[in-house]
Structure formats: C-alpha cells, structure tokens
Amino acid sequence: METAIGAASWLVGKVLNKLSNDLVSSYVASTELGFNSEQIKTKLKYMQGLLDAAQDRDVSSNRGLQSLLEDLSNKADEAEDVLDELHYFMIQDKLDGTKEAGPDLGDGLRGHALHGRHAARHTIGNWLPCFSCSRSRTQDDGCGTAIAITSNPHNATKSDSGDDGGCVLKLKFDRVAMSNKIKSVIESIHNLCDPVSDLLNKIPNNNTTITTKRLHTGSTVAQDKLYGRGAIFEKTINALTNGTYDGETLFVLPFVGPGGMGKTTFTQHLYNDESIVGHFNVRVWVCVSTYFDVPNLTRQILGCIPAVEKEEHNCSVETANLDQLQKSIAERLKTKRFLIVLDDIWKCNSESDWNNLLAPFKRGETKGNMVLVTTRFPSIAHMVKTTDLVELHGLEPNDFLEFFEVCIFGHSKPVHYEDDLIDVAREIVKKLKGSPLAANTVGRLLRNNISREYWIRVLEKNEWQNAKNDDDIMPSLKISYDYLPFLLKKCFSYFALFPEDYKFYNLEITSFWTAIGIIDSSYQNNNNYLEELVDNGFLMKGVDRYDDQYYVMHD
Missing domain, CATH: 3.40.50.300 (P-loop containing nucleotide triphosphate hydrolases)
Known part of the structure; x- marks a missing residue:
C-alpha cells in the first residue's frame, strides 16, 4: 500500500508541475475549457498533501483505498501524457510562428520554446505512440535523416522550421479533441479526490509500519x-x-x-x-x-x-x-x-x-x-x-568461507564435504559478497539437504532471494528500501538497468532520470538524489583517475 500511495503522490505532483508551466497553464485556464486553473492546482496540492501524510500510516488493510489509489494514479498518468502532448503542440506553434494551440503569450517565451525544440526533436520518437501514430516504413526526408511515414488521426506532416535547420515530424493540432481530453482527465481526477481524501482522513496517524519489522x-x-x-x-x-x-x-x-x-x-x-x-x-x-x-x-x-x-x-x-x-x-x-x-x-x-x-x-x-x-x-x-x-564491509574471502561453513554445519563438517561440496560452497560464497547475514540465510537453506545436486540448484537459482523470515538477507535489505521516499525508490530501481560495479556520474544519471520522466528538470529543488542514496547507504562514492567523483552501488 505504501507503494500505491507513493505512486499516486508522485504522479499527482508531476501533473502539478505540468500545470505550472506558463504555456500549459494558459491553455487550461482559457475560455475553451471553462476551468479555474488555480482551483485545479489547489485541489491537487491538497490531495498531494494528504498522500504525503499517509506515508506514515498503516493503510495496508483498506482494499477500497488501494483500488481508488490505483485509479487516481492511472488518471494522473493520463493527465501527464495529455499535458505533455499539449506542450508539444505549443512548442511547435512557437517554432512555426502559428497560434493553433493557444493564445499569443508574447515574445518573452520564445526563448523557452526554442530551447524546448531540442527536447521535442530528441523525444518525438517516444511521444508519437502516445499520439496514436503507427510507423509503417521510413524514407529519407531530404534533410539527410530518415523520417517515419505514418497514418494517424492527427495527419502528421513534416516541419523544417527553426534556426538549426533540423527536421522533425509535425503533427496536426485538433483543438476540440485536445480540450475534450484535458477536460475529461481533469474531471476524472477531481471525482477521485474527494473519496480518496475522505478515506485517508479516517485512517489513524501512526508510525508502526516499519517499526514493527x-x-x-x-x-x-x-x-x-x-x-x-x-x-x-x-x-x-x-x-x-x-x-x-x-x-x-x-x-x-x-x-x-x-x-x-x-x-x-x-x-x-x-x-x-x-x-x-x-x-x-x-x-x-x-x-x-x-x-x-x-x-x-x-x-x-x-x-x-x-x-x-x-x-x-x-x-x-x-x-x-x-x-x-x-x-x-x-x-x-x-x-x-x-x-x-x-x-x-x-x-x-x-x-x-x-x-x-x-x-x-x-x-x-x-x-x-x-x-x-x-x-x-x-x-x-x-x-x-x-x-x-x-x-564495516564484507568479510574477507577466507574468513567468510570459514564462517559460511559454520552457518551450515556448526563445528562438525561431514566427511564428504571436502570432496563433493566445497567447490559449490566457494561458488556460492562469491555471490554473497562477504555478508554475514547472507551466509546465515543460505546456510539455513543448505543444511536442509547436504547433497551436491541440491546445493547446485540453490546456487543456480539464487534460492536465498525467496527466503521470507525477518532475519533473512532479502527482507533485511528490503527494509532499507521500504524506508526510502517513493521518488528515491524510483531513482534507485533504474540502477538495475546497468551492469554490476558500474560507475555513475552525477550529470549522466540525472540526465537519464530526467529523460525517462522520473524527475522534472524544471523542478528539482536542487536535490542531489545520488547523495541522498549515499546517505541512506545504497551507494558509495569514489574518485576516478581524472579526479572526477563517481558513485557505485554497494554489493
């Protein structure tokens, strides 16, 4: 349930960020929609505040709230997509000198729009599926690059406007369809806010969720x-x-x-x-x-x-x-x-x-x-x-092997261990990275069946990852993960895409997080999420041969 609350809060926050954009906010507040932009943002802020407060409450048994939070997350996700789509058309307006997607906001925002052209050009391949575009084949566009030939309801056309001579695919703006989509998704969020708020307010405020573990x-x-x-x-x-x-x-x-x-x-x-x-x-x-x-x-x-x-x-x-x-x-x-x-x-x-x-x-x-x-x-x-x-880091290999053997056998090893099992034990030890708690967890598994076939199965399938007792290695490490704020959980989860012992540099990984939408480049509050993961014990810092600081994940 903590994940559902975190996801809903994060997505509502992203919608708020989109609505705070000058270009998007002007459109949402326009007479075509009949919305009061400030009222919308106030209600979303109230919902976000309730969700943040609920992070410390035990809401795991409330299935109705779980379902409503999932609905809220889905609608917030839809809202972010449609506001991204609107932002794209507004940037395209500025690049082409047209006013299809909104009122003329003055020359002061032209620099912002031109800056946004690069984001539009580099991310258009990811955006097009959201706009119901289907790629069927490619051909040269006359600008030295291949473009997609599409069939879609927006009647995409090619645009070569701009100062840098770049060519991007232009989609045709449909004001009525866009307004209806925005109005529908915002109303859906509004309709969910009240029942979610009501249920959250009825949950006692306590802090037992992690303490009891x-x-x-x-x-x-x-x-x-x-x-x-x-x-x-x-x-x-x-x-x-x-x-x-x-x-x-x-x-x-x-x-x-x-x-x-x-x-x-x-x-x-x-x-x-x-x-x-x-x-x-x-x-x-x-x-x-x-x-x-x-x-x-x-x-x-x-x-x-x-x-x-x-x-x-x-x-x-x-x-x-x-x-x-x-x-x-x-x-x-x-x-x-x-x-x-x-x-x-x-x-x-x-x-x-x-x-x-x-x-x-x-x-x-x-x-x-x-x-x-x-x-x-x-x-x-x-x-x-x-x-x-x-x-305190992991034990040295020889000390760790000795301790691992004690976790399995106590102080009396079977006679066939040196001949049949020690090579498998050494391979398992390599995977456990010197962690005493991991040795205890796997030792309990291996002592159940002192056979080579069983030990090889444990080795190949990493069966200790399924151990569920509170004093097993994975539940112990997961508590640290559970303790993270939701945004840090999202940031940390994407490290799984990189190889073991990969060196992360701040600008590189921050740009990656921004590109896939975890963090918003326009609203970071100067947070250094890598440093926060160091403070929480998930990453370590080092310096490379060029004296540049990098981060690497703990084993």
Whole structure:
C-alpha cells in the first residue's frame, strides 16, 4: 500500500508541475475549457498533501483505498501524457510562428520554446505512440535523416522550421479533441479526490509500519566467535581502553555499514570483551531502531544504570519527566566511567534531539566516556560522530568461507564435504559478497539437504532471494528500501538497468532520470538524489583517475 500511495503522490505532483508551466497553464485556464486553473492546482496540492501524510500510516488493510489509489494514479498518468502532448503542440506553434494551440503569450517565451525544440526533436520518437501514430516504413526526408511515414488521426506532416535547420515530424493540432481530453482527465481526477481524501482522513496517524519489522537486539552474544575483523576489533579495543579517548568527557564512535554486515555482532563482542568490562564502571545497551524518542530512550538508559546511595534526584523511571530523568542520570554517572551502546539507529530528527539525548552524559567528572552507535545510514554516522567512524564491509574471502561453513554445519563438517561440496560452497560464497547475514540465510537453506545436486540448484537459482523470515538477507535489505521516499525508490530501481560495479556520474544519471520522466528538470529543488542514496547507504562514492567523483552501488 505504501507503494500505491507513493505512486499516486508522485504522479499527482508531476501533473502539478505540468500545470505550472506558463504555456500549459494558459491553455487550461482559457475560455475553451471553462476551468479555474488555480482551483485545479489547489485541489491537487491538497490531495498531494494528504498522500504525503499517509506515508506514515498503516493503510495496508483498506482494499477500497488501494483500488481508488490505483485509479487516481492511472488518471494522473493520463493527465501527464495529455499535458505533455499539449506542450508539444505549443512548442511547435512557437517554432512555426502559428497560434493553433493557444493564445499569443508574447515574445518573452520564445526563448523557452526554442530551447524546448531540442527536447521535442530528441523525444518525438517516444511521444508519437502516445499520439496514436503507427510507423509503417521510413524514407529519407531530404534533410539527410530518415523520417517515419505514418497514418494517424492527427495527419502528421513534416516541419523544417527553426534556426538549426533540423527536421522533425509535425503533427496536426485538433483543438476540440485536445480540450475534450484535458477536460475529461481533469474531471476524472477531481471525482477521485474527494473519496480518496475522505478515506485517508479516517485512517489513524501512526508510525508502526516499519517499526514493527525491526528485530530488537540485546548485548548477549549469540555467536561465540567473531569471524574476521580481527585487526579492526583489536584496534578498537585498544583505543577504548588505553587512554586514546581520555582527553574529553564524552566521545561518540559510530559503526556504519549496510544491513547484514554484522554491526550488532561486532559491537556485542566489543561490549562483552574482558578489557571493556574492566575499563568501564557502567555499561548500557539500548536498541533504538526506527523510534528515536528522547524521553523514551532516556528512560531506558536510566533503568540500566545502578542507583547510588542518597540520590538527590531519585525518581520513578516510569513517571518522571525528561528533566528529572536527565538529572538522575547525571548524578548516577558523575564519578563513573561509562559505555553506552545505541544499537540500530534508523533516524534522528535533528542535531538538537541528539544533543538533548547526550546532555546528561556530558556532566560527569571522569574522562573517556563512550557512546557507541550502530547504523546503516552514513548520514546519521556523520551527524553523531566525534571521532573517526568505523565502516564495516564484507568479510574477507577466507574468513567468510570459514564462517559460511559454520552457518551450515556448526563445528562438525561431514566427511564428504571436502570432496563433493566445497567447490559449490566457494561458488556460492562469491555471490554473497562477504555478508554475514547472507551466509546465515543460505546456510539455513543448505543444511536442509547436504547433497551436491541440491546445493547446485540453490546456487543456480539464487534460492536465498525467496527466503521470507525477518532475519533473512532479502527482507533485511528490503527494509532499507521500504524506508526510502517513493521518488528515491524510483531513482534507485533504474540502477538495475546497468551492469554490476558500474560507475555513475552525477550529470549522466540525472540526465537519464530526467529523460525517462522520473524527475522534472524544471523542478528539482536542487536535490542531489545520488547523495541522498549515499546517505541512506545504497551507494558509495569514489574518485576516478581524472579526479572526477563517481558513485557505485554497494554489493
């Protein structure tokens, strides 16, 4: 349902953008249609606002709303097509010096129209099918290029107007047919707005859709051995215990990486290491997940800190307000060195919220106190860090193979494994890109049938992609995708058209998104969607040999 809401909101927004175009807006507001352009846009903006607000609501069980949203999306899609068609004819008017498609808007827009000629020429092949043109054969047009010979109700003709000598196929404008199409599709959208609005307003506002999908974590280590990561583990232990961080009262050290990279497992081993236990007087583990609420997190943290004698600010954890909670934390930690783990942070509304959460931890008398943060979002890691963050990538091949074997067999491999199965296991390992969660997912599949035929089938069909449990690799990664705004989902989905490890450059991919209609070149709000995908952990940045920045997708 979230996808249906996102699609409807996105398409309604595209119609709004089209209606805001000077040329199109003038036609829609003309006496031929009898519409009030501003009223149309106001109603669409209201609908878009409701759809945006509904993104955080659980509407999955409302089948009637689902159907209405699909109808709204279809009509908005039709409206965009017909307004694109009208825009084409208006540009053609300006190029030919005619006034078939609208009133004379003055010479001030001629530059805009001439600029648009290039878009018309390069995209006409895609537009023609929308105008019911059928290509039957081609011939040279006398300008050195081949043009389509068509039979269509618009009676397409050739036009060679313009400053650059280019030739494009000209379609004949039918004012009555165009007006009827616009009026029909706009009225259809209007008729859908009221029932959709009514249903959306009756859905309670809550934020449980993604929160309920996250598994809560604790400090207890489920994996007895930490596979790989030995060097970074020892380096982190030494930094936390040998005085590296003794210069300030509080440090924040984030561990960041995509879902399934073992951030929580790594931090659990740190938290329970003997050196850490001996160095910090107080240790607290809190799973944050998608609900970053300062009073609630403060309450959880206070509940894990042992009380001290004769507390001046002793309060009830359940009923105290934030001020009382923070004073009590500060008093209990005043003379103690402490370690706080905030695991699996998905969002933090602002730096002020973050600073508010940390306020009582900065009032202690000891140095070298630590807050460890795990997150899959680089933007969060950079916001909270006070020292260099730690990026966790896939395990090295040898370490990963060892861990993969443990996921399948435990610590007792069958006698025929080395002869019959290890070559298949190595091929599967290559596909899993060093992800510990992927190893766990596939390991559960393979242990069901220890035969070469079954393992080859799993390898060739990538059967782990169908695993549906919350702790399987694909559901875990899909949560990150579900968390994206709809427009970023659309942008990200088109990366599937490119080969693995392809290097994306900003202008190249942005032009591509614009050409296929995902984003509107005239209304981007200076958004850098590639950077937003980096912030959400889907892309990484690099620099090529010419010092140009590129983006590449995470494995």
